[in-house]
Amino acid sequence: MAVIEARGLAKTYGGRRVVSDFAMTVSPGDIYGFVGKNGAGKTTVMKMICGEVTPTAGEVVLFGGASEGGARRIGVLIEQPGLLPGLTAYENVMAKALAFGLVDAKERCAEVLRLVGLDGTGRKKAKGFSLGMKQRLGLALALLGNPDVLLLDEPFNGLDPEGTRALRNLIVRLNETLGVTVVVSSHVLDQLDRFATRYGVIANGHMVRQMTAEEVAAECATSLRVRTADAARDLALLEEAFPAARFTAYPDGSLVVGGVYDAENIARTLRDNGAVVLEFSQETRDIEDYFVALMEGGRHV
Amino acid sequence: MALAICLGGLAVCAFVVLWLYGRELCRMARWLRHHNATSNERLATEMPGPGFTAMARAVNGALDAAAARQRQAAAEQRQFQSDLASLSHDIRTPLMGAKGYVSLAADEPDAARRAHYLQAAEARLGDMEGLLNSLFAYVQAVDAERELDVRPVAVLPVLVDVLMGQYPAFEARGWEPQVRFENEAFTVEADPDALARICENLVGNALRHGTEAPAIIQRGRTITFANAVADEAEIDVGRLFDRFYRADPTRTSAGAGLGLAVVASLAEAMGATCAAEVQNGRFAIALTFPA
Amino acid sequence: MFNLLKSDLYRLVHGKMLWVMTACVLGVSALTVFAVAMVSSPEFLYASSQSFEMAIDYVEDEGLGDSSGGEGSAAYPVENVVGAAGEESEEGAASVNASEAETGFDDDDAGVAVAQTLEATGKSAADLTVADFEDASRDMRTFASPTDMLGDAMLSGGFASLLTCLLVALLFASDFATGFARNLVMDRRGRLCYYGEKLLLTGMAALYFVLLAAAACTAFFAVAGFTYAASNSVGEVAGYLGLGWLIAWAYGCLTAVVVWMTRSGGAGVAFAIVVGTGMLGAMLGQVLLILAGGIAPWLGAVEPWLLASCQGALGLGMPDLMEGALVGPGSSILPAVRVVVASVFWIAASAAISFAWLRKRDV
Numbered sequence: 001m002a003v004i005e006a007r008g009l010a011k012t013y014g015g016r017r018v019v020s021d022f023a024m025t026v027s028p029g030d031i032y033g034f035v036g037k038n039g040a041g042k043t044t045v046m047k048m049i050c051g052e053v054t055p056t057a058g059e060v061v062l063f064g065g066a067s068e069g070g071a072r073r074i075g076v077l078i079e080q081p082g083l084l085p086g087l088t089a090y091e092n093v094m095a096k097a098l099a100f101g102l103v104d105a106k107e108r109c110a111e112v113l114r115l116v117g118l119d120g121t122g123r124k125k126a127k128g129f130s131l132g133m134k135q136r137l138g139l140a141l142a143l144l145g146n147p148d149v150l151l152l153d154e155p156f157n158g159l160d161p162e163g164t165r166a167l168r169n170l171i172v173r174l175n176e177t178l179g180v181t182v183v184v185s186s187h188v189l190d191q192l193d194r195f196a197t198r199y200g201v202i203a204n205g206h207m208v209r210q211m212t213a214e215e216v217a218a219e220c221a222t223s224l225r226v227r228t229a230d231a232a233r234d235l236a237l238l239e240e241a242f243p244a245a246r247f248t249a250y251p252d253g254s255l256v257v258g259g260v261y262d263a264e265n266i267a268r269t270l271r272d273n274g275a276v277v278l279e280f281s282q283e284t285r286d287i288e289d290y291f292v293a294l295m296e297g298g299r300h301v
Numbered sequence: 302m303a304l305a306i307c308l309g310g311l312a313v314c315a316f317v318v319l320w321l322y323g324r325e326l327c328r329m330a331r332w333l334r335h336h337n338a339t340s341n342e343r344l345a346t347e348m349p350g351p352g353f354t355a356m357a358r359a360v361n362g363a364l365d366a367a368a369a370r371q372r373q374a375a376a377e378q379r380q381f382q383s384d385l386a387s388l389s390h391d392i393r394t395p396l397m398g399a400k401g402y403v404s405l406a407a408d409e410p411d412a413a414r415r416a417h418y419l420q421a422a423e424a425r426l427g428d429m430e431g432l433l434n435s436l437f438a439y440v441q442a443v444d445a446e447r448e449l450d451v452r453p454v455a456v457l458p459v460l461v462d463v464l465m466g467q468y469p470a471f472e473a474r475g476w477e478p479q480v481r482f483e484n485e486a487f488t489v490e491a492d493p494d495a496l497a498r499i500c501e502n503l504v505g506n507a508l509r510h511g512t513e514a515p516a517i518i519q520r521g522r523t524i525t526f527a528n529a530v531a532d533e534a535e536i537d538v539g540r541l542f543d544r545f546y547r548a549d550p551t552r553t554s555a556g557a558g559l560g561l562a563v564v565a566s567l568a569e570a571m572g573a574t575c576a577a578e579v580q581n582g583r584f585a586i587a588l589t590f591p592a
Numbered sequence: 593m594f595n596l597l598k599s600d601l602y603r604l605v606h607g608k609m610l611w612v613m614t615a616c617v618l619g620v621s622a623l624t625v626f627a628v629a630m631v632s633s634p635e636f637l638y639a640s641s642q643s644f645e646m647a648i649d650y651v652e653d654e655g656l657g658d659s660s661g662g663e664g665s666a667a668y669p670v671e672n673v674v675g676a677a678g679e680e681s682e683e684g685a686a687s688v689n690a691s692e693a694e695t696g697f698d699d700d701d702a703g704v705a706v707a708q709t710l711e712a713t714g715k716s717a718a719d720l721t722v723a724d725f726e727d728a729s730r731d732m733r734t735f736a737s738p739t740d741m742l743g744d745a746m747l748s749g750g751f752a753s754l755l756t757c758l759l760v761a762l763l764f765a766s767d768f769a770t771g772f773a774r775n776l777v778m779d780r781r782g783r784l785c786y787y788g789e790k791l792l793l794t795g796m797a798a799l800y801f802v803l804l805a806a807a808a809c810t811a812f813f814a815v816a817g818f819t820y821a822a823s824n825s826v827g828e829v830a831g832y833l834g835l836g837w838l839i840a841w842a843y844g845c846l847t848a849v850v851v852w853m854t855r856s857g858g859a860g861v862a863f864a865i866v867v868g869t870g871m872l873g874a875m876l877g878q879v880l881l882i883l884a885g886g887i888a889p890w891l892g893a894v895e896p897w898l899l900a901s902c903q904g905a906l907g908l909g910m911p912d913l914m915e916g917a918l919v920g921p922g923s924s925i926l927p928a929v930r931v932v933v934a935s936v937f938w939i940a941a942s943a944a945i946s947f948a949w950l951r952k953r954d955v
Contacts, residue, residue, distance in 0.1 A: 028339070052774060052778075063337070071777045071778075071782070072342060072345075073340060073341075073342050076774075078774075080771055081771070082770055082771035082772040082773065082774045082775045083771075084607075084766070085770065086607050086608055087603065087606055091602075091603075091606050095603050095772075096599070096776075098595060098598045098602055099595050099596055099598075099775070099776055100345055100777075101345035101346045101347050101594075101595040102343075102345050103344075103345065103346060103354050103357040103358050104358065141775055145345075146341040146342055146343050147341065147342075148339075148340050148341050148342065177372070178341055179341070180341065303827070345595075346595075347594060347595055348594055349594050349598070
């Protein structure tokens with residue numbers, strides 16, 4: 001049962017089609033990395049998922065269409081968080097907690113502020129917060145209702161490396177201990193690379209590809225790095241034996257093999273010819289290149 | 302006239318309040334019916350009133366407890382699977398070694414070397430057998446359905462039997478175990494087989510990992526098995542009784558790491574407590590029996 | 593709905609807006625009372641009379657008056673001045689015009705008091721002393737009734753309505769400007785709850801300001817030594833305040849609808865000032881009356897039903913509102929009933945617009 005299922009989603013703003021024929025599936029327990037260039041339609045899609053914006057076509061089914069109270073189970077941080085500037089962090093969360101009717105509101109507010117690291121702000125008003133602190137307060141507001149799904153639109157914007165790491169750890173912890181499904185949109189690929197379990201690439205308002213992290217690794221791990229004592233002789237040897245493969249020689253004496261090859265055969269060939277093998281490992285293609293190509297709209301990468 | 306209006310207004314208000322109360326109760330019931338067991342969402346109130354708050358708090362407490370139990374069960378399941386995986390690695394290594402030696406022996410022309418390879422293969426298979434025996438003993442020991450035949454048993458004779466059984470091993474090391482019983486007729490309520498197994502495992506542990514003869518001391522209701530160890534830093538006292546735990550981080554020494562787990566399980570089944578301590582190069586396990 | 597109410601009250605209590613407005617109410621009330629007390633004090637009246645005397649001397653010195661009758665010519669400028677002042681003050685009393693100053697008090701009352709004192713004591717202006725003005729002062733400091741005072745002080749001039757509308761405009765606009773509304777559940781049921789709760793909150797705000805201003809004015813006037821010629825029963829005062837509350841609530845609801853449609857706090861504030869005080873309504877009323885005279889007589893019947901006219905009607909004070917004193921042509925229904933009907937109509941209309949039309953808008 002998919003937690004979020006979008007089918008044929010489309011949105012037109014005044015004649016301009018921002019999102020068209022968009023499909024997306026998020027399974028429970030995923031950390032879904034939603035990738036796309038600026039202006040590709042990521043934010044619009046996320047707004048349609050959480051109900052802020054009404055789609056012009058298509059539908060979004062949450063939690064398999066189960067309860068009608070689905071809106072409460074989603075925590076959202078999209079664009080600017082809705083902060084009340086004249087109140088402190090605690091008062092901001094408390095205002096939302098009261099609006100939601102949470103019992104033990106005081107404890108829950110303190111707990112949520114502690115989770116995002118804002119429990120020491122005291123009487124400082126929200127209008128005096130730095131960008132990172134505002135993001136964190138927005139995240140606290142999103143976490144307040146014990147959501148099952150978190151929708152985060154570019155949450156790492158404005159965070160310093162320390163804050164980025166803290167946020168990443170928090171997301172992973174929530175996902176592992178509480179089973180929260182997280183959808184993170186970003187164009188900062190190496191952030192997602194470290195903790196996403198599934199990816200969706202959007203280009204020009206259309207979903208180009210959805211795949212798991214393993215599939216991405218498999219698609220990117222296409223080359224073999226071999227380093228031997230006598231690089232020149234072994235290069236010739238391999239080129240003779242494997243005409244279909246592509247070889248690239250590097251100054252440090254290593255050879256990178258790409259294209260069609262069988263690692264086991266290469267190893268056997270080297271051994272049979274008495275090569276002294278110093279290094280033999282799989283190399284992954286740069287994930288960023290792979291994604292950039294997809295984000296440009298390419299289907300066959 | 303004004304009084305009538307006031308009373309009428311009050312009556313209307315009372316009806317409205319009652320209706321709102323009923324509606325809130327229905328809403329809470331509906332929420333509970335539709336609530337998914339795996340969801341993190343918790344009951345919130347839409348009407349003010351201490352009754353509703355107390356009710357929501359109680360429901361949420363129950364839901365939290367259920368979720369915690371579920372998470373713990375899932376964690377135990379994951380732990381169990383990871384334990385099974387490491388056990389299968391432990392078995393696979395000697396198995397592959399045996400296979401490798403046999404295939405070496407098949408290709409070896411020299412008879413002497415062939416014999417040597419086959420001997421090595423046999424040793425590996427022996428290791429495997431030992432592991433599987435440990436596993437079986439563990440499974441039996443933790444069997445919750447198992448009936449323990451608990452009756453008054455004198456500890457000293459059981460211990461002496463075990464030590465006698467291990468005499469060849471002690472002889473080979475040149476060790477003489479020290480036994481100091483404050484009360485030689487010390488008796489506990491225990492299953493004799495279980496008690497024997499406990500002593501067997503503890504003595505075996507001392508033989509395998511100790512650097513000198515173990516000492517077994519009885520005082521009050523506690524029996525302590527102590528021995529010197531080479532590297533006390535390697536021993537993680539907190540995880541000592543976990544199944545498959547071994548002090549050797551590379552897991553290259555013999556043994557599946559089940560011996561102490563069996564001891565802990567059997568002791569618990571008989572109502573005794575197990576505590577381990579490492580201090581000044583001496584490692585000690587204390588078994589305390591109930592009065 | 594109760595949850596949203598709790599949340600909004602929390603925001604008001606912990607924020608600055610409510611307390612600043614409360615301080616303003618107290619401040620303005622105090623200032624008004626102080627000004628009125630000043631104007632009605634014997635010292636001020638004496639000083640006014642002396643300034644008239646100085647004007648007379650000046651005229652004499654300049655040889656502007658007729659030299660044949662010293663006393664007569666001296667009296668003329670004084671009477672002119674006083675008479676003129678008297679006429680103006682009569683006009684002020686006759687047209688209960690909401691576009692006047694909030695308090696509806698008139699400094700020209702001083703001129704009337706001086707003239708009356710002159711007649712009463714029979715002295716000439718130069719011989720008057722402060723003590724002679726004690727009676728006039730006491731007269732000026734006596735209101736017809738408590739409700740009359742309340743009406744003049746804050747209700748008929750639209751003070752309470754203005755406050756309510758301002759609070760509504762600023763608070764409701766901030767929900768959308770800060771994006772806080774996005775934090776709330778805004779599905780179909782959520783939006784109904786949201787708009788309903790906000791309209792209810794408007795009523796609560798109106799009640800707060802009506803009671804606050806009433807209490808402040810009553811207290812300050814009591815401290816300043818003002819008294820009442822007649823008294824009202826508790827029921828009358830309660831009913832009167834209730835009518836004022838309904839009008840303020842109606843104006844607040846209209847402001848809320850304007851804010852929701854425009855999503856702008858500025859528009860709401862402008863609406864509050866122009867419409868909430870009754871200014872626009874008064875002008876509209878005048879236009880209707882003019883049109884009624886010329887084009888369509890039935891327009892004249894509409895005029896008393898305007899919310900602004902109803903607000904102005906509150907200036908009548910309590911017993912009169914229930915006794916069908918006619919204000920304006922073509923109305924034969926109790927003013928109190930008019931007030932209730934007009935207010936309820938606009939509150940219901942606001943609710944209808946919010947629930948029906950505004951439901952579909954993106955948050």
